[in-house]
Amino acid sequence: DSGVTQTPKHLITATGQRVTLRCSPRSGDLSVYWYQQSLDQGLQFLIQYYNGEERAKGNILERFSAQQFPDLHSELNLSSLELGDSALYFCASSVERDICGEQYFGPGTRLTVT
Amino acid sequence: GQNIDQPTEMTATEGAIVQINCTYQTSGFNGLFWYQQHAGEAPTFLSYNVLDGLEEKGRFSSFLSRSKGYSYLLLKELQMKDSASYLCAACNDYKLSFGAGTTVTVRA
Numbered sequence: 001d002s003g004v005t006q007t008p009k010h011l012i013t014a015t016g017q018r019v020t021l022r023c024s025p026r027s028g029d030l031s032v033y034w035y036q037q038s039l040d041q042g043l044q045f046l047i048q049y050y051n052g053e054e055r056a057k058g059n060i061l062e063r064f065s066a067q068q069f070p071d072l073h074s075e076l077n078l079s080s081l082e083l084g085d086s087a088l089y090f091c092a093s094s095v096e097r098d099i100c101g102e103q104y105f106g107p108g109t110r111l112t113v114t
Numbered sequence: 115g116q117n118i119d120q121p122t123e124m125t126a127t128e129g130a131i132v133q134i135n136c137t138y139q140t141s142g143f144n145g146l147f148w149y150q151q152h153a154g155e156a157p158t159f160l161s162y163n164v165l166d167g168l169e170e171k172g173r174f175s176s177f178l179s180r181s182k183g184y185s186y187l188l189l190k191e192l193q194m195k196d197s198a199s200y201l202c203a204a205c206n207d208y209k210l211s212f213g214a215g216t217t218v219t220v221r222a
Binding site: 043044058099105 | 144145155156157158159162201203205206207208209210211212213214215
């Protein structure tokens with residue numbers, strides 16, 4: 001158990017819908033990272049927040065957005081969902097501000113878009 | 115951009131040694147990570163190399179050559195539980211890019 005929690009574990013929704021994924025980092029960690037893992041694309045870095053501020057941005061679509069709240073939990077919002085958005089979404093946390101630090105991954109949310 | 119290459123699959127026998135190679139091309143390179151991921155589970159950290167050379171951690175060792183854009187993960191005394199995907203990832207200041215992963219199958 002990494003200490004990072006993610007909810008829900010599974011999510012099934014229809015195309016065009018909007019969903020919110022939630023992540024709580026390990027106690028004491030200020031950085032939260034979001035990743036998407038699909039069979040054809042591997043693990044893709046989406047975005048990083050550090051202490052409430054956006055710190056780094058990867059291959060995140062404009063239909064996706066994220067935020068980190070004062071209690072340091074984070075939410076990833078996915079809108080206008082397409083079939084290709086079906087994937088495992090991981091959240092990771094780190095005590096470090098820089099992306100080049102050891103990250104602890106949560107168990108993931110499996111999103112299925114039908 | 116960043117380009118990370120690693121073999122798709124490797125098979126080895128229990129008790130043997132396997133070396134997983136990773137080559138990368140990236141701007142502003144800071145360091146190279148290795149993560150282990152069992153099917154359906156989250157990645158777990160194995161190693162992080164910043165400087166050239168070999169770092170040993172129990173049965174697992176990781177090597178980096180910055181000038182060659184090359185790293186490898188060495189798994190010794192293979193156990194059945196080592197069957198997993200091994201992800202190589204290169205980072206610069208603002209991005210962490212993962213390779214597609216190498217699936218290692220350990221046979222009895």
